Amino acid sequence: MFKKILIATDGSDNAMRAAEIGKGIAACMGAEVTLVYAAYVPGMYADDLRPEIVEAIREDGRRILKITARVFEDSDVVLHKELLYDEKAEDGILRLVKEETYDLVIVGSRGLDATERKALGSTSMRVLQGTTCPVLVVH
Numbered sequence: 413m414f415k416k417i418l419i420a421t422d423g424s425d426n427a428m429r430a431a432e433i434g435k436g437i438a439a440c441m442g443a444e445v446t447l448v449y450a451a452y453v454p455g456m457y458a459d460d461l462r463p464e465i466v467e468a469i470r471e472d473g474r475r476i477l478k479i480t481a482r483v484f485e486d487s488d489v490v491l492h493k494e495l496l497y498d499e500k501a502e503d504g505i506l507r508l509v510k511e512e513t514y515d516l517v518i519v520g521s522r523g524l525d526a527t528e529r530k531a532l533g534s535t536s537m538r539v540l541q542g543t544t545c546p547v548l549v550v551h
Contacts, residue, residue: 415441417446431447431480442493448505450500451473451496452498473495474495481493495502506542506543514545515546522534
């Protein structure tokens with residue numbers, strides 16, 4: 413049923429739980445997994461930041477991908493890592509789902525309350541609304 417699974421990570425506890433659940437699903441289904449992290453710097457700030465700060469943000473993304481990938485070390489799941497640079501997490505996830513035809517997206521929910529979700533927006537909610545493939549949101 414699922415052959416290509418995209419798992420978004422931000423290094424949070426819920427994202428790590430999402431990776432664990434994704435590993436189990438992928439192992440049962442014989443699916444390959446792509447871990448995705450968005451090291452996004454909004455355009456209005458990008459020009460004001462020193463290049464070494466932007467690189468530190470990207471390096472943090474590489475570190476988070478590496479830590480999350482450890483979840484898969486004891487499995488036979490084929491794992492890919494994708495670091496997004498110039499787009500918001502939800503935009504990158506939705507683009508990848510369309511381009512690479514993923515069958516399942518797994519995201520961790522940060523567990524914001526209703527007021528915070530309304531004020532800040534929610535990556536998981538935008539992914540749910542923006543794709544037609546199944547989305548598993550992990551709390």
